[in-house]
Amino acid sequence: MSEQSQESAGEKLPEKVAGRYQIRRLLGRGGFGAVYEAYDELEERLVALKVIRHDIELGTQTGTGTGSSVALRSQTHPPSSSSRLIDPLRKTSMITRTFSDTRGAADDVTARFKDEFRLLTQLHHPNLAAVYDFGRSEEQDSFYFTQELIHGESLGDFLKGKPRETVVEIFVQLARALDYIHTLGFVHEDIKPSNVLVCPSESPGGAPQAKIIDFGLARMLRRPSGAASDAEEYEVHGTPGFSAPEKVRGEATDSRSDIYSLAATLYTAIRGQKPFPSRDFREALRNQADWRPELAGAVLPSAGPVIAELVGRMLEPDPNKRPQSARSVVLELLRRESAQIHSRTANAEDRREFARVLVEHLPFVDRAGYLDILLTRAVEVLRPEAQQQQRLAPRGNRLLRTVFVEAPEGMGKQRLMAEVRREVQLGDGHFIESNCWGGEGGVGPFPPVVVQLATALGERSSTIRRFHELVKAARERSSDDAVSAQIIEFLISAAAETPFVLHLSDLAHGGESVRTVVDHLVRAIDHNEAKILLCVTTEPHPKLRPLIEGLGREQLAEVWNLRPFATREMYAVLQGILGDAPILDDLTAMLEKLTGGHPLSFRETLRVLIEESILVRDADSWVLRASSVAAEQLHKSLAQRSESRLDSLGVSAWEIASILYLIEAPIEELQLAELSDLRRERFRRTLDRLESEGLIVRSAIVGSN
Known part of the structure; x- marks a missing residue:
């Protein structure tokens, strides 16, 4: 995009977009909108801000921002080979429920602008510009998204x-x-x-x-x-x-x-x-x-x-x-x-x-329909009026507004929430997030939550005026206990003005005070029937059991445990990369045998298959080489990587892995504990870490490894 001056654009540049992006200069302008260099006050970084015009329709575009457009009449020509025709939507995630704004149907321009953002979120490559956020600018009455700003x-x-x-x-x-x-x-x-x-x-x-x-x-x-x-x-x-x-x-x-x-x-x-x-x-x-x-x-x-x-x-x-x-x-x-x-x-x-x-970044597969459930729940909680318009099935039980997603590292918790975040943003909703890691004192892990909500609500908000001391403390990261006590009240008040999804990650790494605030927040959301969908992701940890199990028993929260990929899900992931290659069945069976469907192990093994030229791309097709030499090299490479990961986990992991290697068969966890010299708590922690690395597979049915 070529840089253009403010004067050449013929209009005054906006000073700020969406309450957080300070406009620095115009980078390019086309028939569908403009691209600016902007400073993101929340993330404290420069971005390229792409704003779509709201006053145009397809076929009316002019300008130079995206090339030329001309109408031609088709003539008879030999067609190009259609065997390589790529449908841009062929490999996107199939989302059966979206968090859409029902206040009015999106025009074609806006819908395709959203499609572009959804596509870009699937692309991660060092030679492509990264994409960040999507949202609506109330000032310009238009949508925008932000990307990596390229200085080149x-x-x-x-x-x-x-x-x-x-x-x-x-x-x-x-x-x-x-x-x-x-x-x-x-x-x-x-x-x-x-x-x-x-x-x-x-x-x-x-x-x-x-x-x-x-x-x-x-x-x-x-x-x-x-x-x-x-x-x-x-x-x-x-x-x-x-x-x-x-x-x-x-x-x-x-x-x-x-x-x-x-x-x-x-x-x-x-x-x-x-x-x-x-x-x-x-x-x-x-x-x-x-x-x-x-x-x-x-x-x-x-x-x-x-x-x-x-x-x-x-x-x-x-x-x-x-x-x-x-x-x-x-x-x-x-x-x-x-x-x-x-x-x-x-x-x-x-x-x-x-x-x-x-x-x-493997293609997303919605295990157990969790994404679909969360998006449906978001509509029910944040937009109850839309439930009738979308004819969602009425709920016989109480509406749970809190979901705990508990799973070892590498099982896909963050990827699931990233998908929710994108769909909520595309549906003109607010997605607020923070990390519980090390959050102690003051407002703990909540300063980013308060600041994000303050930005979304704007200075004219009655909630912001009422809790101005809390907002100030959050921005300054102060530790005023009296102000901190207002956090939950602030969140409930903010949701009355602007409903939102709140994602708190890594709860296991937060201290006791953080767990206490989360417990009180869950109860307040339920009691006030607040328009907040609270999603908490965490690795399993004994100190969380009283909190999570207690809220579950009281029917104040739902608890999900992410499981490994099923066979059909591994097939779907591979199909998202390889297309309808003839080798899909054989490759799925191989990866299921080698990884047990653990997402982290699945990804690493697939990487080794490509690195060792066992899975080879030839033009637009893929070939699986299953020769004895290739198989030997595969097992050698996987063994080296497993040994390296075991080294990082320590002696306890090596002890358990050695026992399983010698037995060469599934074993009950109680029997495995007896064969090891580890104390009970250390044994459990080591099993959790081995599972999170994809080095062992637990069976939820028989409790064996």
Whole structure:
């Protein structure tokens, strides 16, 4: 996004958005809204703030923020191969209940803006800009979301005068980012020089980092990708000369369309002009048709013969003649330009990096329907009037407004709450969160809660005026006990003005005073029927048992214990990464045998399978190599990692693991305790830690390990 001055925008910039984002400058403006550099007062960081306009409809957009848009009439052309057509919604989580605002149906622009944010929350890659928060700005009467602010140069400016090895490094990074996007089932569809920024290295002698930005409104606000009929008039959203020919012709687009756009982007950055200079899509399409790959060597001599030849093939008008995946582009660069690549051991390190990024944030699978239940509960608690409108089934029992999610580390507590957070924000609700770790004295872990609510309510709120001393104490982290005693009363009053979901994490790490406040808060929420859905996540701990079991017996709270993945859930996670690959059944069976469905162990084992070339991506398909040599290497790698994790857990963990290894069969916990020399409490703690690391599997039915 190019920086624009306030004067060029033709209007005064807002001073603050949503009560927390101080606007510093305008970064870009398009037909659908604007992007600002802003300072987030709550998180104390600079962000890119994207604000959507509320006064437009699809088809009326103008401006330069996201490229050009033009209506064309479809002509008869051979269609692109549809075997690689990627449905952008194919791999998203299936959410049967959403926390939607029923006060009015969202217009198409807003709905697609929300779709863009939901998509971006699924992408986590070092060469993509991270996404943060979604919300509504009452001042502008519009929605917004925030992203990582990239301090970098445009790709063209950065590559001026740079040596060949720098060009290769950036090329590899961008191809790897596209490979990641395509692997998860998405297509960017708007790759161009202004959507690539390059940041200098953070360490001396390190490599620069390229970032793809703006997944954009143009891509999310276009009609679903697909071939237009012969007589149909269709719109092309993109930029002439960078959009692939099949896209301009109204044919189906797929991952190879991004490959074309990447080549045009690199060509422009290296040479300083577009490969097909044109004023509009029609002229670009005519010029693109005459391209021959061998021309690249003559016009891109500074890039070297390998890059020139590869870019030439990527610019083929026929997608079937281009490299068929971004993965193949990465591997070709690593093989043919290995001498130019900065401190990278070609394929081995590339596999490790690819595996690390791919499995770090696995597709979400809603075990036992917990997400669906929480979103339904949020509607019932925060918007009881919507219960009738959505025809939710009436509850025969009392409405429980507190849920404890108790599970060892690595079982997915935080991921579950992250999904709830996103859906509540997209539904124009408030999600407040804080961590109980070490919260003692004063208002304990609640200062962030008070500050977040104060920001959401605004200075004109009667609650803020009434509890101004508490808000001041929270912002200053003071320890005034008299003020701290008002916390629960403040939360109940705030909920009367603005209902909210409150997530308190890591309760096991909070002290006795924190547990006391939580106990009183649960009772106050229930007694006042407050519009607060309280979600408390924690690891199991003996000191929590009296609190959690007591509230459960009194029917003041619900207690959930997250279990490992079931077979069908492991299959769904793998399908979210691999698509409908033929190997899904075999791979699911392998991972179930090796991990027992423990999420942390599942993720680590999947990573090893990719690192050791047992699970291999070939173009757009996946292959599982189950040779004896590969299996031996797998077990060796897993054993090394298990030993390393056991070392970190200490002697007690080694003792229990050794007994289980020698027995080679499930065993009752009482028998296991007798075989070990550990005291009862130490034995239980060690089992919990082994389970949290995915090194043992407990059976809830028979109580064995």
